[in-house]
Amino acid sequence: MASFEGLLQGFGIALSPVNLLFAFLGALLGTAIGVLPGLGPAATIALLLPVSYKIGSPVTAIIMMAGVFYGAMYGGSTTSILLNIPGEAASVVTCLDGHQMARKGRAGPALGIAAIGSFIAGTIAVVALTLVAPPVAEFALKFGPPEYFALTVLGLLLATYLSGRAPLKSLIMATLGLLLGLVGLDPVAGVPRFDFGNVNLQGGIDFVTLAMGLFGIGEILLSLEQGVIGTIVTTTIRDVFPRMTDFVRTRRAIVRGSVIGFVVGLLPGGGAVIASLVSYAAERRASPHPEEFGQGAIEGVAGPESANNAAATSSFIPLLTLGIPGNASTAMIFAALMIQGVTPGPFLLREHADVFWGVAASMYIGNAMLLLLNLPLVGVWAQLLRVPYAYLAPIIAVITLAGVYTVNNTAFDIWLMLVIGVVGYLLRKLEFDPGPLLLAFVLGPIMERSLRQSLLMSAGSPAIFVTRPIAALLLIAAAIFVAGNLLAGRRRRA
Amino acid sequence: MRRWQRYASLVLLLTAAVVVFQALVRLGLRMGDQPGPGLMPLVLGVLLGALAAALLAGNLGPGEAQAPFWAAGTWWRPLGAVALMAGFAFGLRWIGFMAGIGLLVAGWLLILERKRLWVAALSGAVTATVVYALFVVLLKVPLPMGSLLTR
Numbered sequence: 001m002a003s004f005e006g007l008l009q010g011f012g013i014a015l016s017p018v019n020l021l022f023a024f025l026g027a028l029l030g031t032a033i034g035v036l037p038g039l040g041p042a043a044t045i046a047l048l049l050p051v052s053y054k055i056g057s058p059v060t061a062i063i064m065m066a067g068v069f070y071g072a073m074y075g076g077s078t079t080s081i082l083l084n085i086p087g088e089a090a091s092v093v094t095c096l097d098g099h100q101m102a103r104k105g106r107a108g109p110a111l112g113i114a115a116i117g118s119f120i121a122g123t124i125a126v127v128a129l130t131l132v133a134p135p136v137a138e139f140a141l142k143f144g145p146p147e148y149f150a151l152t153v154l155g156l157l158l159a160t161y162l163s164g165r166a167p168l169k170s171l172i173m174a175t176l177g178l179l180l181g182l183v184g185l186d187p188v189a190g191v192p193r194f195d196f197g198n199v200n201l202q203g204g205i206d207f208v209t210l211a212m213g214l215f216g217i218g219e220i221l222l223s224l225e226q227g228v229i230g231t232i233v234t235t236t237i238r239d240v241f242p243r244m245t246d247f248v249r250t251r252r253a254i255v256r257g258s259v260i261g262f263v264v265g266l267l268p269g270g271g272a273v274i275a276s277l278v279s280y281a282a283e284r285r286a287s288p289h290p291e292e293f294g295q296g297a298i299e300g301v302a303g304p305e306s307a308n309n310a311a312a313t314s315s316f317i318p319l320l321t322l323g324i325p326g327n328a329s330t331a332m333i334f335a336a337l338m339i340q341g342v343t344p345g346p347f348l349l350r351e352h353a354d355v356f357w358g359v360a361a362s363m364y365i366g367n368a369m370l371l372l373l374n375l376p377l378v379g380v381w382a383q384l385l386r387v388p389y390a391y392l393a394p395i396i397a398v399i400t401l402a403g404v405y406t407v408n409n410t411a412f413d414i415w416l417m418l419v420i421g422v423v424g425y426l427l428r429k430l431e432f433d434p435g436p437l438l439l440a441f442v443l444g445p446i447m448e449r450s451l452r453q454s455l456l457m458s459a460g461s462p463a464i465f466v467t468r469p470i471a472a473l474l475l476i477a478a479a480i481f482v483a484g485n486l487l488a489g490r491r492r493r494a
Numbered sequence: 495m496r497r498w499q500r501y502a503s504l505v506l507l508l509t510a511a512v513v514v515f516q517a518l519v520r521l522g523l524r525m526g527d528q529p530g531p532g533l534m535p536l537v538l539g540v541l542l543g544a545l546a547a548a549l550l551a552g553n554l555g556p557g558e559a560q561a562p563f564w565a566a567g568t569w570w571r572p573l574g575a576v577a578l579m580a581g582f583a584f585g586l587r588w589i590g591f592m593a594g595i596g597l598l599v600a601g602w603l604l605i606l607e608r609k610r611l612w613v614a615a616l617s618g619a620v621t622a623t624v625v626y627a628l629f630v631v632l633l634k635v636p637l638p639m640g641s642l643l644t645r
Contacts, residue, residue, distance in 0.1 A: 054633045168549055172506060175542045179513060179535070186521075186531035193521060193531060194513075217579075221572040224606065225564070390609070394602040395621060397579060398595050402625055405591070406635045414583040422576060429563065430502050448534045455529045 003130050006349075010357030014365055019063050022055070023362045026064035027369045030071020034091075035079055035381045036392065041072035042435070043219055045332035046211035047396070049339065050403040058340035059358040065336055066359055067366050069329045070122060070312045073272055074370045077114035077305050078381050081107055090272035090308035093280040097293060097300030104296050108239040108378075109246055113298055114305040115374040116242070117250065121258035121306035122367040125313035128262055130360055133349070137321040140346035145453035146464050150474035152447040155324045157478050158267055160436040161485055170436045173427070177437035180205055181444025188452060200412040207335040208407050209417045210441060214434045215328070216400040217421025220393050222428050227389075237379050242298070250302035253283050257303040261310025266317055271327040272308035279307035313363060320344055320356055324443070328435040331442045498563055499553040506546035513539030574606050590640025596622035 013019060033044045045065050052061040076091030081098035094114065101110040143151065160170035183194045184204030195201040242250075257279040264275040283303040284293045293300050316333075318324045323345030325331040337344050342352050349356050374381070404417045424434050458464035466472045513535050517523070521532030582598045589597070600618030603609040609617075629635040 051633065054635075168545060168552070172542065172545045172549065175538055175545060176509075179509075179538050179542070182535055182538075188528070189525055189531045191521060191531045193535065194516065221575060224571040224575055225568045390603070390607040391617065393575075394599045394617075397575070397602070398599060398621055398625060401579065401582065401598075402591065402595070402629050402635075402637065405637065406629065406633075409636065411583055411586050414579075414586070418576065418579055418583065425572060430498060432502075451534065452529050460527065460529070 003134055006134070006353060006357040007130055007361060009353065010359075010361030011364075013059055013354055013358035014063065014361035018057075019060055019358065019362060020365070022060050022064040023067050023366050024369055026067020027071040027366050027373060030068040030073075031075035031370065031373055031381065032384060033068070034072035034075020034077075035384050036387070041069050042211075042328040042332055042438075043215035044068050044072070045329055045336070046208065046215050047399050047403055049208045049211065049332065049336055050406040052336045052339055053406070058337060058342045058352070059355050061336055061340055062333060062355060062359050063362040063366075065333050066316070066363060067369075069333070070309060070363070070366065071370055073305075073309045073312045074115060074118050074374050075381065076308075077118075077301070078111060078374075078378065079385065081110045081114065081301070082382055083385060090276050090311075091305075092273070093276050093304045094301055096280070097295070097297045100294070100296035101298065101301065106239075106296065108237045109242040109298065110301050111237065111378050112240040112242045112375060113246060113250055113302045115240075115371060115378075117254045117257065117302040117306040118309040118374075119367050119371040120254050121261055121310040122313055122370075123364065124255075124258040125262045125265070125310040126360065126363040126367065129313060129317055129363070133317050133321050133356070133360075136317060137346045137349045140322050143346065143470065144468075145450040145457065146468050146471040147474065149447060149450040149454055150465060150471040150478070151322065151324060152443045152450065154474045154478040154481075155318070155326070156436075156440055156443055156447075157481060159326060159439050161481070166431065166433075167485060167489075169432045173432055173434065173437040174440040177440025178444040178447065180210065180437070181441045182448070187445075187449065200410065200416075205416070205441075206407050206413065207338075207441070209404050209413050210420055211332060211335070211438060212400050212404050213417040213420025214424040214438060216396065217417060218424030218428060218434065220397055220400075221421065221425035223389065224393060237382060240375055240378055246298055250298055252286070253279075253299040253303040254306045256282055256286070257306030258310045260303075261307035262314045264307070265311030265314030265326070267326065271315060272311040275307040275311035276304035279303040316359070316363075320348055320359070321346060323348075323446070325439060328438050331439050334442055496553045496555075500550060503546050503550035503553065506549070507543060510539050510543035510546055513542065571606055575602065578602055578605070586638060586640070588640050588642045590642075591637035592622045592626055593640060595625050 014023065029044065030041065033041065045068055048065060048068065052065070055061040055064070073090055077094050077098065080091040080094035081102050084095050084099040098110045098114065101107065156174055160174045161167050179194075181204075183201055185192055185202055192202050260279045260282060261272070261275040264278060265271060280293075280300060280303060283297075283299045284290050287293065287297065287299060289297070312329075315326045315330050318326050319330045319334060323334070323343065325334040334344055337355075342348070342355055400417070401414055404413045405411070407413055427434060454464050455462070464471075465475055517532035517536035517539055521535060522530040523532050523536060524530045578598055578601050581601075582594045585597075586594055596618035598618070599621045600614040603614035603617055604611065626637075630637055
């Protein structure tokens with residue numbers, strides 16, 4: 001009942017003209033960047049962070065950024081289907097069958113079922129978020145510093161192991177992220193750490209500078225080197241509304257994708273990419289015609305597209321209730337909330353109920369907006385694929401430079417961002433995923449604070465982490481997870 | 495690529511050594527009866543060192559045929575972009591944000607994308623105008639106009 005009342009309050013907030021406008025802008029921008037290859041939702045939210053300073057209300061800022069995040073999940077399918085290049089990472093598997101459908105003249109139904117599946121899954125996930133988030137937040141109120149330390153350790157381990165193909169490299173990136181989070185004045189002793197005598201570093205590395213360097217400049221440099229290639233299959237898209245037989249064939253795939261996506265999205269590091277891969281595998285296994293997969297099976301589009309949307313929505317649950325972002329995009333939203341003076345976590349529902357319920361209600365509205373944006377306007381999005389990257393790259397660079405300057409009004413941040421951007425580009429070339437670095441950078445201060453508070457509580461004894469049941473359980477889960485992965489890795493090599 | 499992975503491991507090992515040195519020598523592990531500012535850096539430095547050593551160990555030996563780090567003729571575009579952006583940051587104090595953005599976009603299109611001069615110049619002017627409207631007029635951000643242009 002409390003959820004229902006909260007949701008009603010949320011709709012009151014989300015339906016205000018300003019919030020409706022920003023939800024629409026977020027959904028529109030998200031779809032556009034999802035369609036355009038070379039710029040992901042994390043990079044776009046990074047570019048929007050300086051703008052969020054200027055938006056007075058935290059609800060409005062987060063409504064827009066959430067719209068960008070789940071809007072990109074919708075838009076990514078268009079590029080996968082028409083160009084055989086994923087518009088963003090979660091649409092990789094959509095290329096397999098979506099593009100084959102397009103080559104057979106069925107681009108319309110492929111785009112249509114992707115949008116409808118995304119809408120249904122997004123709506124199911126946001127209903128589940130409404131019901132699940134309040135009890136999770138209530139439970140999390142029992143957490144003290146030792147529990148938070150254990151939770152950040154488990155969350156970071158899950159995120160690093162699940163987010164990349166190379167766990168060792170992901171762990172290195174997470175460790176580097178934790179170290180970068182230490183730069184600046186020590187919060188307890190006031191001693192400068194790793195500032196190398198530079199006064200600009202005493203306040204620490206700004207999240208916007210790091211995010212824009214890694215994701216904005218890093219992606220531009222890589223795209224400049226590799227180029228964005230591909231040929232659009234068709235520009236005339238017919239029969240966007242799928243036939244009844246298509247609906248019958250995909251109804252179970254959409255429901256399965258929604259459930260898989262919701263569950264996987266809850267895990268740190270799980271996110272939309274893994275959800276879509278798991279869903280594709282599940283559909284192939286469940287199908288009476290597995291040989292059609294890879295040749296243009298419509299379930300191979302409906303399942304993963306539903307899953308990535310459900311995952312995008314459910315990843316807000318650990319962010320808003322525990323204060324633990326599970327992927328790079330939600331880490332950006334975490335930073336945006338902090339910029340606005342709102343701390344995500346169990347107290348969010350009590351102290352900023354307007355933010356939580358406003359964002360939840362905006363997701364219902366945003367999903368409906370996206371369905372309207374994606375079905376009738378799919379031809380317009382297809383035309384967007386004709387905008388040459390030659391013009392987009394310098395514009396993105398300019399927005400990045402102006403955006404990072406606005407944080408502290410100093411050219412030092414531009415230089416720092418350029419250095420981080422070059423490092424990010426080299427790291428990508430060496431196949432290091434920058435996502436865990438950013439996540440760890442966000443979680444690092446929480447981890448250190450809770451570690452030091454815990455040791456203060458126990459007069460320096462680390463036994464506090466094993467004598468408190470929730471902390472002990474979380475750390476045991478982390479140890480089992482690491483041991484299981486090490487054993488599995490050894491078995492694979494043998 | 496294994497050679498480059500080895501170089502990366504060595505850089506990471508060096509970073510870990512610097513972190514551990516700073517934690518032990520400059521920061522300190524205890525502060526009275528409390529954990530000191532060097533505790534977390536020490537733990538992370540040791541962890542980074544161990545992980546970098548594991549990466550190095552996994553990339554020893556000849557491995558597969560050496561692939562070049564940059565395919566032929568692809569390195570100059572990212573390098574050119576970095577040089578243009580660094581030039582922008584360097585000249586910001588004198589020519590200001592708007593002129594800098596115009597020159598950056600024009601230079602980018604002219605040098606990196608081989609566009610015609612008038613296309614590059616027009617794109618630079620339009621981008622600078624849009625950025626001015628968005629950041630200075632709409633968002634009220636005081637972007638510097640440059641000492642040469644405001645005299």
